Amino acid sequence: MSADPSMLSLFAGEARGAVAKIRAALPSLDGARAASAAKSLRSAARMLGFDKYAALAAKLEAAFLEDVAAASSNPDVAKAVGILSECAEVPPERIPGAVSEKEPEISAALEAGFPLRKAAPAPAIPPAVSAPRAKSGPRDSEMFGVFLEDAQTQSAALSEGLLRLERSPGDMPAADSLMRASHSLKGAARVVGLEWLVNLAHKMEDCFSAAREGRVKADSAFFDLLFDCADFIASAVAARFEGADESAAGSLASDISALLSGSYRPAPQRGALSASSEPAPRASGSSVKVSAKSLNNLMELAAESLVENGRIEPYREAMIAVKNEQEQIARHLENAIYALEGSPGAEAAQAHLELARRAMHKAIADVRAQIESFGEYSRRNVLIAGRLYSEVLSSRMRPFSDGVASLPRMVRDIAKSFGKKIDFEIEGAKTPVDRDVLEKLESALMHIVRNACDHGIETPEEREAAGKPPCGKITMRAWHSAGFLKISVSDDGRGISEAAVREKILEKRLAAPEMLENISEDELYSFLLLPGFTTKPDISEISGRGVGLDVVQTMLHEVGGTISISSRAGAGSAFELKLPITRSVLKSLVVGIAGQPYAFALARVYRTVKLDASQIRSVEGRQYFDLDGKSVGLVSGARALGFEEPRNLSNSVYAVVVADRGNLYGIEIDSLPAESELVVRPLHERLGKIPCVSSASLSEDGLPILILDVDDLVSSIDKFLSSGDMLMRRPAEAETRELGRILVVDDSITVRETQRQILEGAGYRVDTAVDGMDGWNSVRLNKYDLIVSDIDMPRLNGFEFIERVRSKESAKSTPIIIVSYKDRQEDRAKGLEAGADAYLTKSSFQDDTFIETVRNLISG
Incomplete structure (x- = not known):
């Protein structure tokens, strides 16, 4: 073909x-x-x-x-x-x-064979920086736990001190701290019997002392060798000292001796750059006595306690309402007594009414006292629940610096590799971050910083020619704002070339030229987040493959965060990330859709609006409104979630506007939304993936609230926008002009597009799904005349998909064709056993076999 x-x-x-x-x-x-x-x-x-x-x-x-x-x-x-x-x-x-x-x-x-089960060749790195290999270790020593914690602290101090000393060679406090760290490490190693570490730390201490006294020059060779020693020790710590490659440690110690005597000749290439291209694994569990699962359970219970205490206030308000009603009854009694005054024979009735009035006033006083006590109890309970939540939350929190400890060293190595001068600063290092979020942040921030080093910061010569200081600056800042964690990474480099981004978009055919003419800056920069997108013409070890920002975007989707990008030509770029402080409690916007409560993660909400009918315009069956100078597509939330009823037309519409990759989407809701904090509850695994829903929660009155999966919802909206099936129902007569409706399920876009073109060319209406789970969601919401499926797909393979389809009463008789490259008899048998009506190989596209099979099965 x-x-x-x-x-x-x-x-x-x-x-x-x-x-x-x-x-x-x-x-x-x-x-x-x-x-x-x-x-x-x-x-x-x-x-x-x-x-x-x-x-x-x-x-x-x-x-x-x-x-x-x-x-x-x-x-x-x-x-x-x-x-x-x-x-x-x-x-x-x-x-x-x-x-x-x-x-x-x-x-x-x-x-080549890919001999994976054999040991892979060792990388071309001198023995001095190889990861230590074990012969034996002191892990059974009674003092080992204490030693390991001390070794971690001193190892970090060595790396941090070397960076400080390299930036400021005259920084005597930095030299002193390095001497203390190596001395402390030497003493600790002697206690547990690690003689190789005693020797190496002793040599390092001598070297720092010599540098402080001016007996050795703190030049590039000095720092490269001492960084190699620090790396070697850090590798041993990360491996929990499972043995020691004493020959490698001895080689490092000998190099230091040669440096001190003036006979040291550094190796031509140390390979430090590749050693720090990914975050080093962090030793864990040495000081945490509670399992991560237990900590998560405690966090969920504390968060639930906090939210539950927020429901006490309505009970107090109900008691106040009862008191008010009693006061009204008391007034009626008083009025009755006054009305009976002077009436003949009314004395007995007045006496009884007076007793009732006094009893009512006493009851009112009792209720008032109970309300005051209840209010005090409520305040104390909310305070205690808040303190419990804060304490448990703090136990999950780690300082931001823990997740970025490797970045200063990485920046130093990259700058040296490319002949650049870069000053890297971290602000807000003590900002607390949820450990689950922080672990996902490491790789993403590393990619952003690497891009800044490679793409952003210029060489000293280029900077001086542009009137800038020769040393570039990268600043990373972390802070809390309005209940969210915000992180910015900015540089004073060359900035993002809009022309290069536009050129690459056109080259990859990601957008039409006429679309690019009116595209906003946010929309333009959102293309940088696509997989494989890079403006760099050449590929290096550091960047140029279009992977980095895709990793960032994937991480943000996992934790429910967003990113904004800004840049000024010649002045630098800035990336700002907005993430939830914790994933246990969600700041959300609760809305009504089709009469049911749903919640949007507040971090994904761009704006809420109330639109008059005159503000909504229709273009080729699609509906739009203008917001901040942008044209925003509007779709019914009910339709996006799969409800078939048309919307109730009125003079005004409420909508939630969500942002995704620089684009805005308007979702019609029933009424004005309310902001709320919800305890996130995962859906039961038996439910599978519910379309457009990520998790659930409970409202204050105990009603279930489904938390929307905004990425899934945006995909659903895109389908509506591309088909014109917006707020109105598709006319019934449109169905009759097609030979049938077919669902194509394949995880390859090339294969899906090929099948779609063949089938639409033959007169069929075609829906597509990107994998088995997406296909199953489509089958649950729609009726098809035929389904075409691949076998090997993520989330739900073809066999499992077909079994689920056959379990659905309304789809039991729907013809299914498996189209696969697998031509083995056992695969054919398994597919037919699962419920497929035909099994074809993908070579069937090259003749009429595929389309003839489709026609025969639909015609029955």
Whole structure:
């Protein structure tokens, strides 16, 4: 099947995104994600007839599933990923030629074998900076726990002190702190019998003393060697001293002796840059005596206690209402007594009424006293619950500096590698951050800072030519604001080139030229967050692959955060992240949709608006309104959530506006929303993934509230916007002009688009789903005449998807075709056993087999 330009363009985008995902997944050893990306690449390549390219992707897929840790350090794997990337980086029309030219390299890569179960070759790093390997260790020593904590502290002090001394060679307090740290480490190591560490720390102490006294020059060789020593010790600490490579430690000590005697000759390349390209693993558990699960449970209970105490106030208000009613009755009694005065024979009645009046006043006084006591109890209870919540929350919190401790060293190494001068500052280092959020932040912030070092900060010569000081500056700041954690990373470099971003958008065919003419700055910069998107023409060890900001965006989606990007040409760039302080309690906006309560995470809400009918305009079946100079698409929240009833037309509409990747979306709601703090409760795993819903909570009166998944909701809205199916129901007669409605389920965009074009060309209406779970959600909400499904898909594979479809009463008889590259008899049998009506290979697209099977099954 010959590939037309549009299909090549789709393949190029999918291939670049897949390679970017592989490169992002390998450092974190996420084998499932890497394999899923390789699988998508394999399917897309086979669809276009790039068989050897597809075979290499399949080989990588198997390697990632077999042993991702070994694959991540295997040079043959890295080379194979590079080949796949190079073929996809050329303009789409040149991809067939590029694949053909690379065939010899692809063949060699296919024969390489990927010996994952064998030990991977050691990286080309001198023994002095290799990670220590164990012979024996003092882990059973009674003093080891105390020693390990001390070693962690002194190791961190060594790294921090070296950075300070390198920035300011005359900083005597920094030299003193380094001498104290090495001396303390020497003494602690002697207690537990680590003689190699005693010797190395002693040599380091001598070196710092010599530098302080001017007996040795604190030059580049001095700092490189001492940083290598600090790295070696940090590696041993991270490994909990599971043995000691005494020869490597001895080599480092000998190098220090040579440095002191003036005979030291540094190795040509230390490899420090690659050693710090990812955050070092952090030893954990040494000082925490409570399991993470127990801590999470405590956090949930404390948060629930805080919210539950907020429900006491309505009871007090109810008691006040009762008191007010009693006072009204007392007034009526008094009026009756006054009315009976002077009436003949009324004395007895007046006496009884007086007794009733006095009893009522006593009851009112009692109720008033109870209200006061209840109010005091309520205040104390809320105070205690608040203190409990704060204490448990603080036990989960860690200072922001814990998550960014490796960044100053990383900046130093990158600056040295590229011949730049960079001053890196961290403000708000003590800002408390939830440990779960902080762990996810590390990698994201590392990528932002690396981009600032590489893309942003210029060389000293370039800065001086631009009238700037030769040393660039990167500032990272963390603070709390309005219940959220905010983090900014700014630099005074060259800034983001809007022209380069626009050029890359057009080159990748991500937007039409006429669209780019009116695009806002926020919308333009949002393209930087796409997988595989980079404006850098060359690829380095640090950046240029389009992975970094995609990692940031993925992290933000996981924790429910947002990012904003600003830049000024020649003056620098700034990235600001907004995240929840904790993930246990959600600051939310509670709204009504189709008569039911739903909640938006407040961090994702851009604005709430009330629109008059005159402010809403219709263009080609779509409805829009203007906000802050932007045109915002409007969709019924009920329709987006799958409710079929049309909206109740009125003179005004309430809407919540959410932001996603620089775009704004308006969602119609029933009434004015209310802000609330909700305790987040995960949905039961048996429910699976509910469309557009992430979790649940309870309102103050005990009613369930579903918390919306904004990313899922935006995808649903995009479908409405692209189809024109907005606030109004699709006319029934539109259905009759189509031969049938078909659902295509495949995780490869190239395969989906190929099937969609074939089916729509034959007169069918086609919906698409990106995986089995997305397909299942579509089947639950819609009725189809036929379903086409792949087998290998994330979240829910084809066999599981078909079994679920067959379990749904209304879809039991819907014809299903499996279309897969797998042509084994056992796969065919398994597919038919699961409930498929036909099993085709993807070669069926090259003739009429596929479309004829569709026609035969629909016609019945």
